[in-house]
Amino acid sequence: MTTDFAATRALFDLPEGVIYLDGNSLGPLPRAAAARVARTVTEEWGQMLITGWNKAGWMELPSRLGNRVGRLIGAEPGAVVLGDTLSIKVYQALASSFEMNPARKVVLSDRGNFPSDLYIAQGLCRTLGPEYQLKTVAPEEVLGALDETVAVMMITEVDYRTGRRHDMAALTARAHEVGALTIWDLAHSAGALPVEVARGGADFAVGCTYKYLNSGPGGPAFIYVAPRHAEVARPALSGWLGHEAPFAFDLDYRPGAGVERMRVGTPPVIQLAALEASLDIWDQVEMADIRVASLALTDRFIAGVEATCPSLTLATPRDHAARGSQVSFRHAEGYAIMQALIARGVVGDFRAPDILRFGFTPLFINGEDVDKAAAIIAEVMAGDLWDRPEYKTRARVT
């Protein structure tokens, strides 16, 4: 192992007394991000003003940082660009796919997919017309449901609730056999485990940076377009910064070169600055090391909790190949249990109807944290400490 996880842990600003097992929802603050953001605000925006687009290199940030994200997902150089939100990037990938596969009208997904991906597909189908449809099946039925009607398969590799991982290589190969394109949502993969979009043959991939990539709340999304498609794919959301020559101010749209055409509007420079500080940490990390450490942490957590909490039912696969970097347990009182844990410094989250979700992120979580968290869970469950009214009152956001 070449990655020094004790060193990376020291690069994060973690609150005292908290074991943060929610880096899969919002990654913590890299210590360097505060200074990096402050520099962008006061020195770049404040002093350079409009000239920051050139002098501070703001305009190139989406592709420059895109390449650094690309390394973490096995992308070719120049195949990833940052911007917008994951939902927007899903829309672009879907619309491109339908246009590239015009005889077919079905997008295939699974019912374990993150709802926003499904909503975006529904919205696009509604816009395209009644012959277009989103077909969803159970996660284990996707392989069998791939047939010659499918224009594009849209799958999130790791299930946001259970942490169950799809077999990207097998599904992609089968999709291509039947003539379907593929869109991989890497929201719970990028930074969580090794991904090989190029080697695996993915046509499109999308993801967000505020989870495992620690770019902060509302950090931009990314999109990968396989180089073989990059000059063919049409972004649908054809904004000026995806134009071949944005500053020529032509009246007609001409798509830009390669993945640059997936850019839309003005990039969120301040959020990108935070991402840049996080990527400085990622540059020191090998994804293979992350995987070894992540599986050790999730195994250890499963063993610890199962040994002491018989009422919690494991929802995450035991099989390493089918597991992401989180562990979920089911319990009918999951919401209250999670509130009791948060009150005791073990921060995971709850997903309706009954999932307790814990993310494991070796960059800043170690085996000792896992043991402490398991001990606190055992204490809460053994004493029914969650069974108090204040833990059962639901906030709007969980």
Place this chain on the structure above:
Amino acid sequence: MTTDFAATRALFDLPEGVIYLDGNSLGPLPRAAAARVARTVTEEWGQMLITGWNKAGWMELPSRLGNRVGRLIGAEPGAVVLGDTLSIKVYQALASSFEMNPARKVVLSDRGNFPSDLYIAQGLCRTLGPEYQLKTVAPEEVLGALDETVAVMMITEVDYRTGRRHDMAALTARAHEVGALTIWDLAHSAGALPVEVARGGADFAVGCTYKYLNSGPGGPAFIYVAPRHAEVARPALSGWLGHEAPFAFDLDYRPGAGVERMRVGTPPVIQLAALEASLDIWDQVEMADIRVASLALTDRFIAGVEATCPSLTLATPRDHAARGSQVSFRHAEGYAIMQALIARGVVGDFRAPDILRFGFTPLFINGEDVDKAAAIIAEVMAGDLWDRPEYKTRARVT
């Protein structure tokens, strides 16, 4: 006049020796924004982590700040929401309009519109099918081109190059007479002059916050939906935060209440923090006062430059009613002239092929600045000081 512009000027961090006449492209840094952003990064993200969505109110920022922007454009409470980029919001407004006016297939715009709006319309028409089309006419021909074929008129109120202002009330009234919907792009209006979207009957309005509203590079866009349409309009980009119950994680999309449905993905919390600091200044400002001051500044600048620089041709209307808050001059060597001015601390910008553009923003620009700028322009023009090779080399971004 109730607004104290000497007081507002003191609230901005302006670089020494710079007369910043480019607030219409990127507004300057409000002094309080640095601390506000730092608080969001270190105290909210760093210490609250995932609980910031509730504890720091991140989830409500798009509508809470939307209402404050709404006051500046004459919107009803609850009719404006922030997020994404202007191009994305144009797409949502256009797609909604076509769906609300299904018998018609034409979007009417003018050739002075900002190209990204046209590109987005072209992209949407391409997705919708060959019967849909973008029709563009000269700016002065829009009124006459409104007929029963037009589904939606999409117009930028103030021309980004010339500063020419359309008559929003007259065009909207005529559009409604022929049964067309209206989308007003307020990129160069919001914070620049009084806008009355509600009184004027606009159906949709969109705009950005990083120009006159000073939210920083890549700050989010806004969208206004007239309350009479808010429960009918479909966002097309139907993301989870526009869902009626995002955290129910339903598999089917149901649009949220009112303008909230125009939300798409996770909001850019750090950029929104910068906007919040800027809106604290705007809360002290009356738009009627801005208009009086802005016209005085632009009149004074026009008079000063015309008195000394006969080779510069005014491109901005002299008629107050037809003028935004910028002044543009044409010159074949406009690019080199602007570089020479920037080198001397007068920062405007250049727009191809021949436009020198100067924005006037009473929040931080006063009459003394105008006189100084005019004197420097006179000096540069009288001595042909722009005629040097280093001013003629074009950077990628201008």
